[in-house]
Amino acid sequence: MARKQGSHAETTGPRIREAALRLFAQHGYAAVSMRQIAREVGVQAGALYLYTPDKQTLLYDLMRDHLDHLLGHWHVPDGPPEAQLEAFCRHHIRYHLDRPELVFIAYMELRNLEPENFAVIERLRRRYEDRLQAILTNGLESGDFALADGKLATMAIIAMLTGVNTWYREGGRLSRADVEAIYWDMVRKAVAA
Template sequence: MARKQGSHADITGPKVRQAALALFARHGFAAVSMRRIASEVGVQAGALYLYTPDKQTLLFDLMRAHLVELLADWQVPDGCATAALEAFTRHHIRFHLDRSDLVFIAYMELRNLEPENFRVIEGLRKIYEDQLESILKRGVAAGDFAVPDTKLATLAIIAMLNGVTTWFREGGRLDRGAVEGIYWDMVRKAVALE
């Protein structure tokens, strides 16, 4: 079958990923067919296989690309643990505010990954979580933080920070800077010495 007129790999490939992301976030991975993704993009269903071997690979690639980009964008700063924790908090919010669909599928669609894909995504998530946990451990060792279980605190902080993507709307009551500041204050109080 001939390629649809005006279809180009450098244009259609990203459109396929964007359509899949939006549909997975809105309807759930299991409810979205390749035919539905193709319809959203405006190509024949068979044309999708020029860009991805299957729906599972599409989901995996979206999750992996998100985590790889997140890890590449975040660098643990030198200095005291408190400054590093503030930098982590602000970076996490800044990075994810415009990626709410990716945050949603990264947590809600993990169950739909095949075992090998799941292991890869879990490994990437662990790298990111370990960076936050190392900041918390450094703060505990320095006597700056009171955290009885750094792993639990790591997961709780990330869950709290991810929550902002469910309610934040541009032009709403709070701007991005205010949201970052309030979340940083909550994180700081969560780990502070009593």
């Protein structure tokens, strides 16, 4: 199949992913067709299949790449559990505020993944959650934290931190630094011994 004039492999592939991301976030995965993605990119629908086998693969690749990048972008720093927890909280907020469309898709479109794709994404999510849970467990063992259930605390903290994406707007009443500080204070108080 001939490539459309003006189409370049090194730019068209990323443009397809960007268009899919934008459209999935705006309309939902189920409501978006490959034709819509092609139209957004400016290529014929058949040209998409030079870059991806199907829409499911686009969704899966967006989620997997997001989680791979998140996992590769943050590691538990040295230091006491409270400093590690603060670093996690601040990083989570910063990282996710810069990627609102990916965050929306990563949480809201899980139901649209085929079982084998869901299993991979679930394992990656669990690896990220395990990093926070390890910090909380270490803090509990050292006496720095008081928790009734480490797994529940892990899920609650991640849900709270990720929730920033639903309401935060750049240029609003609170700066990013304000949001980080306030959220960190809430998390610190929630786990304090």
